[in-house]
Amino acid sequence: MSSIAHIRKLDGQVQPLPIHLKETQKIAEDIGRKLGIPHITGLAALLHDMGKYSDEFQDYIKEAYENPSQPPKRGSVNHSTAGGRFLMVHYHAKMKPLVECVANVIYGHHGQLLDMVNMEGESPFANRQTPKKPIDFAVIEERFFSEVCTREELEAYIAQAYQEFMAFIKPYQQKTMQTMMTVLNGLTAQSERVAYQQKMKLAIYEAPRPAITLLTKMVFSALIDADRTNSRNFDEQVNDEVSPPATTELYHQFLQRLEGQLVDIQQKAPANDITKLRQQMSDNCLDKATLPTGIYTLSIPTGGGKTLASLRFALKHALEHGKERIIYIVPYTTIIEQNAQEVRKILQVDKYVLEHHSNVLEEATVDEDKPLSYDELEKRRKLANAKDNWDIPIVFTTMVQYLDTFYSGKSRNERRLHNLSNAIVIFDEVQSVPITCVSLFNQTLNFLSKSCHTTILLCTATQPALEYVKHGIAVDGELIDNLPAIASAFKRTKLVPLIKKEGWFTADIRQFVQDKLDSVQNILIILNNKRVVKALYEELKGDGIYHLSTGMCVAHRKEILREIRCKLKAKKRVVCISTQLMEAGVDISFQCVIRSLAGLDSIAQAAGRCNRHGEVALREVYLINHAEESLKWLMTIDKGKDCTNLLLRDVAEDDTRYGGDLLAAQAMTYYFRLFYEHLAGMLNYPLKGISLSMYDILFTQNSVLWKEFNGDFWLKASFKTAAQHFEVIEANTQTVLVPYGKGRDLITQLLAGDRITDLSFFLKQLQQYSVNVFKYELNALCENGLIDIFDFGFTKVYIAKDTAYDDAYGLSVEGEAAMANLLM
Structure with missing residues (x-):
């Protein structure tokens, strides 16, 4: 009888170990084929459970099944060392980088990849080769070669993997050699040439290092997904045939539906220059879809139809180049919900569009008396799988989820990494990349475009000039032709700096707003922290005056925005005082915007909420320097403010600088170069307490x-x-549940101890009624008796009392809360 890989709990059915290894190998090969490395991913899969051939493991798995009430300790038998050790012992000397990559993947496939060396100067990777408990590796190898394949077959397979590996690193070495040969050919002194040739040799050797680091993560992703897919299929008795997703016909249908909708939109739109330019830019995107795989920018001005233009490019590009999925990376959950809904409506689909972020509510479990049909169960199973690995034609997710996929080290995140290959990845508002993650982010773009056949689209009206930092990217082109002329035609606002030497105090702003209301019906004011937002709200409070900040829960902010939109539509007076959460992705238009001095990109985004639909020829965006704002804990805003000040001084001295427009692309590029220069020490994600990043x-x-x-x-x-x-957002905040709207009933249900039929759905609902606060804010709440703490054993839950949450401005805590609840 073959050795055992798994025993199904339901009926005691055995999955033979050779079957599991070979089926997992086939899935992994199909994954690796997209990157041209099927034998590398297949090798990791073929050897990943080699250690299960030990007597100890076979006894362990039988005992676990036969004694479910008192099973042996999970993971007490080491089965993930043998395959990696086999490679290290027999092949490391011949093919070091490949063997270390695959061996580490095998060692970590039930946890995470190991350090080759750690901060103590030790090597967990090296230590893994000599387990604490003795293992009879000779017996394991003998059984493997008698049941799975011969030594000669494995030798030939490894040779193919090595050929793939050498082909993978060749472009990196060639590019470095070509660049350095130009320098070498310019040297005339023999001593200089000899010294430079030595430098070249080392540089060519080192050139593929970043790519091989990410290749290791990609192979890890392929193995985890292949292993879990095969194990789940066996456990659930599912016979999924592994094949490339049949997206071609779907994308044809989607593109036809989109083209039909665009004709409809065009016919209903006013026949003016802006409508013509929107169509022109959309047509540019369609025409450029034949471009090869690469990194492209899409710098459509605010209000230019970026979402549908990028979708048009993506669908046509996917058909032209056989891309398997389209992935939208969006900074804020509010934008995701808005954009995903728009795409679903236009494409007339639901099941092929996945939202993956913290605020998405999964459908609740149906009543037990009304069992689901087979088709519905199958649909839910496939959707659950898609959430695990993003194997679905169109995905909407956040920057946090994207970066976690590469760097969090959690297998549930890294499992989906391989589905970023042979794809189109669209970054909406790409300037929102956290400053500490810039170099890490750039490295992912370079790897995906150069090694994974993935096209990158960087969308924003304020391109962040990522090519100018030390570890930058190489942009292959802009999709929009004649961008300066289009930007000029789309100009709907005029930036008016009102900088005072002594700064603007809250009372000054109140008076300015009251004076402006004589000539306009509505005003948006964006300030840099919650304290000054609340102070100005208190000064202006009355009918039509609204407050928005991260002190409010998600459900509360949505309700306020709904009210504001209704009043704007009814042409009633509206004044909205907000933190920067109103800047990006909120499709709303005010007649006047006042922005506290900040980074130029933030100012441009704020300007995008003014005269958004070109209601009149030109509206003013007033720039003020708030005297009472404290930016002590908001370093990136403070540095951005300093850089903007430098540009303001340039323009004050010469109003023709930057083409005479502080919000033009020329000014934005210069701003970001200054900004990254000021924060150069932070771009590589510095590690606290040590001098390394x-x-x-x-x-x-x-x-x-x-x-x-x-x-x-x-x-x-x-x-x-x-x-x-690694944390995209520093986890120095605590979630507090708040008694707003339906949140009161959910909190009552939680505390009553009632049976909750679908805990996952219940917790997702609660997220809509929570606020993230800093620790000092939490301490203040506790000291003032405004919060209750409930210990549920596995976690503590913090719940604000009714007196702590105000319907006007949210949680009544002074200070600046993080935007984590928006970004996850």
Whole structure:
């Protein structure tokens, strides 16, 4: 009888180990084929459970099934060392980088990738080869070769994997050599040429290092998805045939529906120059869809139809180049919900569009008396799988989810990484990349475009000039022709700096707003922190005056925005005082905008909420310097403010600078170059307490760490340490449930201990009624008796009392709360 891989709990059916290894290998090969590395991913899958051939594991799995009430401790038998150790013992000397990559993937497939060296100068990777408990590796290998394949067959398979690996790194080496040959040919002195040739040799050797680090993560992703897919199919008795998703016919249908909708939109739109320019830009995107795989910018001005233009490009580009999915990366959940709904409506689909973010509500479990049909169960199973691995034609997710997929180290995130290959990834409002993640983000773009056959589209009216930083990107082109002329035609606002030496106080702003209301019906005021927003609201409070900030829960903010839209439509007086959450992705238009001095990109986004639909020829956006704002804890806003000040001084001295328009692309590029220069020390994700960055320990040789360890390894990445330090948003906030609207009933249900039939759905609902606060704010709430703490054993829940939450401005805590609840 073959050795056992799994035993199904339902009926005791055995999955033989050779079957599991070969089926997992086939799935992994199909995944790897997209990247031209089927034998590399297949090798990891073929050897990943080699250790299950030990007597100890076979006894362990039988005992776990036969004694379900008292099973042996999970993971007590090591089965994930044997495959990696086999490669290291027999092949490391011949093909170091490949073997280290695949061995680490096998070692970590039930957890995470290991450090090649850690902060203590030790190598968990090296230590893994000598387990604490003795393992009879000779017996394991003998059984593997008798049941799975012969040594000769495996030898030939590894040789093919090595050929794929060498082909994978060749372009990186060639590009480095070509660049350095230009310099070498310019040297005349023999001594200089000899010295430079030595430098070239080292540079060519090092060139593929960042790509191999991410290749290791990609192989890890392929193995995890293949292993879990095969195990789940066996457990659920599903016979899914693994094949490339049949997206071609779907994309044909989607493009036809989109073209029909665009004709409809065009016919209903006013026959003016703006309508013609929108159509022209959309046509540009369709025409450019034949461009090869690469990194492109889409710099459509605010209100230019960016979402549908990018979708038009993506659908046609997918058909032209056989791309398997379209993935939208959006900074805020509010924009995701808005854009995903628009795409669903236009394409007339639901099941082929996935939203993956913290605020999405999953459908509740139906009543037990009304069982689901087979088709409905199958639909839900496939949707659940898609949430695990993004295997669905169109995905909407956040920047946090995207970066976590590469760097969090959590297998549930990294499992979906391989589905970013052979895809189109569209970044909406790309300037919102967190400053500490800029270099890490750029590295993902370079890897996807160069090695994974993925096209990147960077969408924003305020392009962040990512090509100008040290670890930058190479942009292959802009999709919009004659962009300066189009930007000029779309200009609907005039920036009016009103900078005072002593600054603007709250009372000054109140008076300015009251004076402006004599000539306009509605005004949007965006300030930099909650404290001053609340103070101005208190000064102006009355009918038609609204407050918006992150002190409000998601449901509350949605309700306020609904009221504002209704009043604007009815042409009633509206004054909205908000933090920067109103800047991006909120499709709303005011006659006047007042913006507290900040980064130029923030100012441009704020201007996008003024005269948004070109109601009149030109409206004013007033720029003020608030005297009472504290930016002590908002360093990026403070630095952005400094850089904007420099540009304002330039324009004050010469009003023709930057083409005479501070919001033009020329000014924005200069602003971002200044901004990144000011914050150069933060771009590589510096690690607290040590003099290294996350970029250092993942993508460079890292001699600081390796001088303490003399292991003969090529791969230098500290995978686990990097993952332990990585947070897109610093987790220094605490979630507090608030008694707003339906939140009161949900909190009552939680505290009553009633049976909750669908806990996942219930918790997702609660997220709509929560606010994230800093620790000092939480302490203040506790000290003032405004919060109750309930210990549920596995977690503590913080619940604000009724007196702590105000229907006008949310949680009554002074200070600046993080935007984490918007970004997850």
